[in-house]
Amino acid sequence: MSVSTPRTKEPAAAAHVPQATGRGPDSGPRRRVKPSRILLVALLTVAALYFLLPVYWLVVASTKSSADLFGTFGLWFSDPRWLDNLSEVFSYGDGIFWSWTFNSVLYAGVGGALATLLAGAAGYALAVYRFRGREAVFKVVLAGVLLPSTALALPLYLLFSKVGLANTYWAVLIPSVVSPFGVYLCRIYAEAAVPAEMLEAARVDGAGEWRIFGTLVLRTMTPALVTVFLFQFVGIWNNYFLPLVMLSDDRKYPITLGLTTWQAAANRIPELNQLTVGGAFLSILPLAAAMLVLQRYWRSGLTQGSVKG
Amino acid sequence: MNSSPPTRRSVLRWGAGAAALPALTACGQTVGAARTTRQAPTRRGQKVKLVFWTWVPMQKTVDLWNRTHPDIQVEMQTIPQNVTGGYQKMHASLTAGNPPDLAQVEYHELPSFMLVNGLTNLSEYGADELRDSYVPWQWQQGVFDGRVYTIPQASGPMGLFYRRDLFAKWGIEIPATWAEFEKAARVVKARGDGARLCAFAPNQPSWFAAMCWQRGARWVRTEGDTWVVDMNDDLSREVAQYWERMVRDDLVFVEPDMSNAWYKHVQTGQISAWIGPQWGDALLRGNAPGTAGKWRVALLPQWQAGRKASANWGGSSTAILQGTRHPREALQFAHWINTDRRAVDLNISVGYGWPAATGIFRGSALDKPDPFFGGQRYNDVFTVSDRAIDTSWKWSPTTDADFAQLQDAFGAAIDGEGSLAGALAGAQKSTMDNLRAKGLKARSAR
Numbered sequence: 001m002s003v004s005t006p007r008t009k010e011p012a013a014a015a016h017v018p019q020a021t022g023r024g025p026d027s028g029p030r031r032r033v034k035p036s037r038i039l040l041v042a043l044l045t046v047a048a049l050y051f052l053l054p055v056y057w058l059v060v061a062s063t064k065s066s067a068d069l070f071g072t073f074g075l076w077f078s079d080p081r082w083l084d085n086l087s088e089v090f091s092y093g094d095g096i097f098w099s100w101t102f103n104s105v106l107y108a109g110v111g112g113a114l115a116t117l118l119a120g121a122a123g124y125a126l127a128v129y130r131f132r133g134r135e136a137v138f139k140v141v142l143a144g145v146l147l148p149s150t151a152l153a154l155p156l157y158l159l160f161s162k163v164g165l166a167n168t169y170w171a172v173l174i175p176s177v178v179s180p181f182g183v184y185l186c187r188i189y190a191e192a193a194v195p196a197e198m199l200e201a202a203r204v205d206g207a208g209e210w211r212i213f214g215t216l217v218l219r220t221m222t223p224a225l226v227t228v229f230l231f232q233f234v235g236i237w238n239n240y241f242l243p244l245v246m247l248s249d250d251r252k253y254p255i256t257l258g259l260t261t262w263q264a265a266a267n268r269i270p271e272l273n274q275l276t277v278g279g280a281f282l283s284i285l286p287l288a289a290a291m292l293v294l295q296r297y298w299r300s301g302l303t304q305g306s307v308k309g
Numbered sequence: 310m311n312s313s314p315p316t317r318r319s320v321l322r323w324g325a326g327a328a329a330l331p332a333l334t335a336c337g338q339t340v341g342a343a344r345t346t347r348q349a350p351t352r353r354g355q356k357v358k359l360v361f362w363t364w365v366p367m368q369k370t371v372d373l374w375n376r377t378h379p380d381i382q383v384e385m386q387t388i389p390q391n392v393t394g395g396y397q398k399m400h401a402s403l404t405a406g407n408p409p410d411l412a413q414v415e416y417h418e419l420p421s422f423m424l425v426n427g428l429t430n431l432s433e434y435g436a437d438e439l440r441d442s443y444v445p446w447q448w449q450q451g452v453f454d455g456r457v458y459t460i461p462q463a464s465g466p467m468g469l470f471y472r473r474d475l476f477a478k479w480g481i482e483i484p485a486t487w488a489e490f491e492k493a494a495r496v497v498k499a500r501g502d503g504a505r506l507c508a509f510a511p512n513q514p515s516w517f518a519a520m521c522w523q524r525g526a527r528w529v530r531t532e533g534d535t536w537v538v539d540m541n542d543d544l545s546r547e548v549a550q551y552w553e554r555m556v557r558d559d560l561v562f563v564e565p566d567m568s569n570a571w572y573k574h575v576q577t578g579q580i581s582a583w584i585g586p587q588w589g590d591a592l593l594r595g596n597a598p599g600t601a602g603k604w605r606v607a608l609l610p611q612w613q614a615g616r617k618a619s620a621n622w623g624g625s626s627t628a629i630l631q632g633t634r635h636p637r638e639a640l641q642f643a644h645w646i647n648t649d650r651r652a653v654d655l656n657i658s659v660g661y662g663w664p665a666a667t668g669i670f671r672g673s674a675l676d677k678p679d680p681f682f683g684g685q686r687y688n689d690v691f692t693v694s695d696r697a698i699d700t701s702w703k704w705s706p707t708t709d710a711d712f713a714q715l716q717d718a719f720g721a722a723i724d725g726e727g728s729l730a731g732a733l734a735g736a737q738k739s740t741m742d743n744l745r746a747k748g749l750k751a752r753s754a755r
Binding site: 268 | 362
């Protein structure tokens with residue numbers, strides 16, 4: 001918003017110069033809105049619709065029966081039976097959706113938290129401590145940002161198979177606690193937000209390095225850490241390929257993978273079409289909740305770094 | 310069998326050749342099974358545990374086995390369906406040397422597993438004796454160089470699903486030939502108030518392959534160690550031109566089947582026929598419940614009046630992957646789940662397809678009049694259809710990639726870039742490229 005604030009003043013200023021733009025005299029006294037602003041709002045509205053439409057569709061679709069899902073207009077309700085549908089999602093297949101939800105929360109929650117902590121510590125260390133090879137380490141991490149995690153899934157699987165960890169919770173958790181982008185962001189942020197004077201003062205007061213990190217630094221870096229956590233949480237929550245390769249026991253699946261097994265069986269058991277849609281709807285709720293709760297931090301996290309940098 | 314299958318040695322050699330190609334590792338393909346099958350010695354009374362990967366919801370069948378076979382316990386693990394990741398998982402597990410003992414593998418995917426030596430030679434464990442329990446053409450799908458590599462499970466013999474009420478309303482006879490089918494389509498267009506006889510699905514190369522299969526085409530065959538590709542033959546072109554005309558004359562909807570739009574047309578009667586597989590009954594029943602009682606099933610229209618050629622869409626087997634330590638027990642389970650009457654009935658209840666076991670149909674859950682089809686014993690039609698399927702159809706080890714390219718070309722043709730027949734010519738070339746990229750010998754049939 002900081003970008004658009006100055007612009008809002010321009011139309012008001014222009015209004016003091018009547019007919020300067022060659023419009024009719026009767027439009028003079030009124031506050032005129034600049035065309036560029038209308039365009040901007042229109043574009044943003046279109047973009048918002050573009051992003052919200054699928055969510056809206058999902059909400060509507062989750063209230064329908066399998067037959068109505070195909071037979072009725074997609075963007076409006078028809079004979080809504082939301083509670084029936086959602087309770088069926090949870091009860092189908094001995095309540096396996098509960099397992100998938102638990103697993104997703106475990107992978108994304110624990111994985112995201114550990115990844116945040118590690119990224120915070122690594123980023124802080126790279127920003128504050130001077131040691132040989134610091135830049136080299138940082139560049140390797142940067143290279144890690146460019147490597148798509150999908151490309152690593154298969155080699156990781158071979159590795160985990162060797163040590164006997166394939167098809168265990170660890171197989172998804174361990175790779176999830178690594179976030180090169182998080183390290184990158186935390187370093188940039190720590191460089192800008194953690195003042196050397198503060199560290200000096202703390203050291204003079206006799207605080208150890210761990211204590212400084214655990215109390216002072218983590219608190220100062222909260223916006224960056226929330227950002228990293230959200231990114232990582234969403235990333236793990238939506239991850240498909242890694243759990244696909246690593247896991248074969250469907251009781252260990254996260255929601256993403258579990259829903260595809262339902263979708264696959266929908267060819268044979270059509271009611272699963274509805275359950276897949278209902279499950280997809282439920283699966284975005286935790287993400288929406290995380291966004292709403294944490295977005296305050298996230299926004300300040302994204303802008304704060306840039307201002308201070 | 311009018312063509313000789315690839316010899317095992319040559320398959321293995323191709324596998325070795327493929328391993329040297331970096332392109333295979335780049336596209337996620339594996340380079341060969343890391344562990345070979347060996348029967349582990351078992352003590353008396355020792356429990357054997359088998360792992361079975363499938364995407365067909367057959368848990369109840371597996372439970373039944375576990376209750377009745379305390380010494381061989383099977384753990385079924387539900388994995389994502391075939392191309393959505395299932396096969397990728399299997400290949401990865403073969404490479405890593407920790408594959409499941411048993412896995413669901415479709416017929417068209419078997420050659421690509423042979424290529425990486427991913428299947429256990431079941432002839433060593435007495436599978437040849439089981440031959441007579443299965444429909445011959447399905448059994449042959451798993452035979453390479455005279456050796457058995459998989460136990461067939463189910464298939465999809467095709468038929469014509471049609472709305473009897475609408476046909477009667479428009480005065481349409483059940484089309485016995487494709488020419489009559491086209492005439493019927495013209496009648497529906499003229500009298501149907503916006504309705505069409507059926508839809509052409511550019512996204513279903515497997516369906517189109519089945520149509521060519523019925524016409525008598527054979528897209529691939531082997532001669533010695535060479536794959537002979539013949540996708541652009543006169544027969545396939547005839548099929549392509551037929552559907553081209555149906556599309557250009559606006560006699561059919563052009564839409565993916567099993568999509569929202571298609572289901573909607575089926576529900577509203579805008580579509581009154583579907584050239585579909587036996588397992589499609591569940592799709593109609595589940596997604597268009599409002600049309601119950603109005604559907605009937607007939608045999609496929611013929612290219613030559615009086616003939617009885619049929620086709621198959623889909624089909625899969627219970628394979629015993631390379632690397633298991635209990636091939637005998639796995640074979641015992643694979644045979645049981647596909648032939649035991651109670652097991653088959655449970656499988657039918659989850660819509661696994663048309664049983665590959667012979668002599669199982671009579672008295673099974675399929676052998677009943679069905680109210681959705683107006684009380685017709687509709688599966689009798691598929692029994693006839695199943696017998697009329699030409700058994701010599703072979704699959705290329707690169708079918709997934711070949712069909713993906715064919716699908717793209719069909720999509721482009723429908724959008725006005727080229728024709729369906731032109732897409733076949735393109736597929737002919739890309740299929741040979743795909744085979745050669747695997748280090749295999751390939752040549753064009755013409």
